[in-house]
Amino acid sequence: MAQFSTLLWISFFSVLLFFVLYFSRVSIDKFLEKISPFPYLRENGHYGGTIEDITYEGMVIKFFFISILCSILVFFFSDINIFTNIGLSISFLLPGCMLLLRIHTFSDDNILSETGMGYNPTHCWILSFLAGAFCLVIGFSGLNFSNIPLYIPIITIAFALLCSMIPIFPDYINKLLSYDIRSEKGYLTLRIITAVAIFIQGIVFAFFSFFVL
Template identity: 40%
Template sequence: MLAIFGLFLLIVEALLLGLLFWVLFKIGLWRFLDRNLPFSFFREGYDGSMNLNGLTYQGQSFWLAILSLTFSVLFLFMAVGTFGIKFGLFLIFFVPGIVLLLRIRTFNESNILPETGLGYDPFLGFKFSFFSSWPGLMFGFTGLFLNPIPLYVPFLIPMGFIFALIPLFPDYINKYLSYDIRSKKAFDFFQPLGIFGVILQLVIWVIF
């Protein structure tokens, strides 16, 4: 019963936070950021809608960082759940958020490939970082606070971090591929890698 109440409370908090961001957008938060950040927040021809495609790569990185870091704090201080669960949820959002912010020069319009018109996509990196890492970070840190500590913990936690970070370093990956990842092939590369990572982590969790 407590778990159901906790899940309901978490959904309500997330919805209220989403509503807050929507209100801030309506009163001009994005335009404020565009005027005050040291880089262009909007792409040329921005139509005024709340759409990530209207933002530059730097703008997308910055906005995704704000969202993910805010939600990470929400999960860390939510009212119910063990500390392991809360810390795992915190990291699932915190890691891609902080790395996008620190690597904003990589996720940059200046890195757009002229042949494709695409650069290193921050949303793609964020999405696959989140998707690929959740079993390792969630189950790993949940198990870390159990007594005795399960055998899967020393495997899942490092794997969670590794699969969280790989999609956020596309420029390094690009050096070892026969094609340029700044194209639609980026999705074809990260999707099977993410699926493999999730299955591998879940298998280790089940076996150990």
């Protein structure tokens, strides 16, 4: 009953938060443009419009604040254990912080004229989250079990952090390819690399389960 009440509260708050953010999106865009030292709206872009109206730098700023918000909310809506919450919180926070640190890479200046595509921060944030979340949650959760050797969750966390970093460095991956990653083929390659990283994390999870069961 308690779990159902928690789920109901999370669902209600999530819907409420969505509507608040949606109807205040114009004000949010104006605020972010005001505090951003980088170009926020593209030429002829509209406040509260689609992501096409916002520069890559603007999306980096927006994802940074989204990451902070999500990483904080995790501790209010998840009552599994503190270690799991920490792992999930870092999964949200890390991509946003890394994008901000590499904002000059995730810039409209790096859009390839031949394809009209650049190092897309939206795409890379999602892939980074997916690549790291699984093992970060598992690794930090493992710190809560006394029957698991300490080196296992530490290695798992380190591996998850490494996987999460891969989509944040598309320009480095680009140097290893015979084609430009700023293309449909290139982003397909980045998705495949992320999928392989997630698959390997599944193997890590299977190994982890032997100590828990």
